[in-house]
Amino acid sequence: MVEVALETRNLNMRFGGICAVDNVDFKLNAGDLRCLIGPNGAGKSTFFKCVTGQLEPTGGQVFMRDEEVTGWSPHEIASLGVGIKTQVPSVLDGLTAFENIWLAARRFLSVTDANRMTDEVISRLSLGDIINSDVGQLGHGERQRVELGIVMAADPWLILLDEPAAGMSAKDVDSLTNIIHEMLKSAAVIIVEHDMQFIRSIASTVSVFHQGAMLIEDHVDRVMADQTVRNVYLGKKA
Amino acid sequence: MPKSWQKESVIVIAIALILVYALPFAINTFTLSILLIYGMLGLSLGLIWGFGGILCFGQTAFFGLGAYAYAISAINIGESTLPLIFSILVPAAFAALMGAMMFYGRLADVYLGVITLVVTLILFKFINSTASPIYVIGEARLGGYNGIPGFQTLNIPGRPDDYIWGDAFYYFCFAALVIVYLLVSWLLRSSFGRIAIGIRENDERMSLMGYDTRARKTVLFAIGAAIAGLAGGLFANWAEIVTPGLFSLGQSAEIIIWCIVGGLGTRLGPIIGAASLAYLKFLLGQQSMIDNTLIMGLILVLFVLFLPKGIVPAISDLWAASFGRRRKRLRKSRRGTRVISNG
Structure with a gap:
């Protein structure tokens, strides 16, 4: 079934x-x-x-x-393993793209595994160029991609x-x-x-x-x- | 910025060791002690506001509670070790309760400010009205507007007759501030701290990631209160009396000004803001030509207009612009800077 x-x-x-x-x-x-x-x-x-x-x-x-x-x-719903992207891009503006994705990964993984997962998501979404940029300064499309990275990092x-x-x-x-x-x-x-x-x-x-x-x-x-x-x-x- | 916490700690301790001996040449240790205490109080708000996004108008409530907890338990116990611990735990527990009510009730921003303000007012009014002898905790009379004088001040643990006062008290305050500063630095580098900063940036996003932001904000709020409480306990020892004035709104507003002037979102900023403004107030208090609240207000306005980020971020920006460029480029070429820039 x-x-x-x-x-x-x-x-x-x-x-x-x-x-x-x-x-x-x-x-x-x-x-x-x-x-x-x-x-x-x-x-x-x-x-x-x-x-x-x-x-x-x-x-x-x-x-x-x-x-x-x-x-x-x-x-509680997110903790079940549900990844959510809202209508208006919801990212952590003052932090770097790396930190954004890392925080999502850290929810379910240890620090070491979260680091590894973040690197993996960054390469899968080809975010390598912007990982150290503050997300607030990125273009709309890039912010959307960072948010997708946040969703993926939790492996939902x-x-x-x-x-x-x-x-x-x-x-x-x-x-x-x-x-x-x-x-x-x-x-x-x-x-x-x-x-x-x-x-x-x-x-x-x-x-x-x-x-x-x-x-x-x-x-x-x-x-x-x-x-x-x-x-x-x-x-x-x- | 140094990368590891250990490396940074070594630098902080080295600078602290120089300052602890250098500062008394400029200012007497009695005044320095209170500046350090205010620095710690500034840091407590700097932590929850600058890194947790929780604007608390009632940080003096925890400061005052810490001072009263110390005074009341010192009278009853007659030795200072436990009372100093109580001065940390009582405000922390009070803040945990209050924070849970606010954060689980989904109160945000301005309502949070109003509630913390009102709680401070209630405490002020309440303590003020306890002059009657029926308000007694153990052997300690609350004393209303007269406050509580004559309690056991800081002593070497287990030896109530060996007081820590004068220069020794200054060293004690300095060590306490350095320890609190290092703990705060460690906290902000930990996952808990990084998540707290995430919540400051976007509460909704963090809860959609699966973090219980209410619980985390409550814990951070309580940690801030614990630090303010310790500062209060030390203040009680410095002043050797506690009065309802500790809960005054003027004092509450001043802490907010310290954070803005020193630099919000940095650890050092609120300490420097607190110490320098408190010292300025002390100097202004020696003249009677102009009211010093007027000058405090003017300083705030000037900072908001011309240096909105505060002293510490302005200096570090200046430093980065003139000396930091090469280092920054070097660092950028190395992949994966996982440090949050927090002064």
């Missing part, structure tokens, strides 16, 4: 009268890749935050590797990425595609993304959110061809 990395049952998140996440049942097997798409305000990021513990859902349950984690705080089995391609150049997006394929070797990956080009390039199963609910789950090509999806999300272009 395939192990389930993440599952939500009847997940609900209400803000007063607004239902941002409406009874979402979601399931992702270990080692799989899934993209979440949908128009602005569809509830993707709220769903993401409920799963990572940044918001406590008002109803329903979240399971990770068959353990119920509903209402856990972010550090489930990775949640909120808009990793936002504001990246075409070249950066290419390398991001490679990084995600690399991550998939050892983890299940969920990506919240707007960039359809990018989603096509990693060609995966897509879950479409609309008004807080799950509209459709299918392969990216079939989703793109679906008339309802085109109406709610893509307009007439795509």
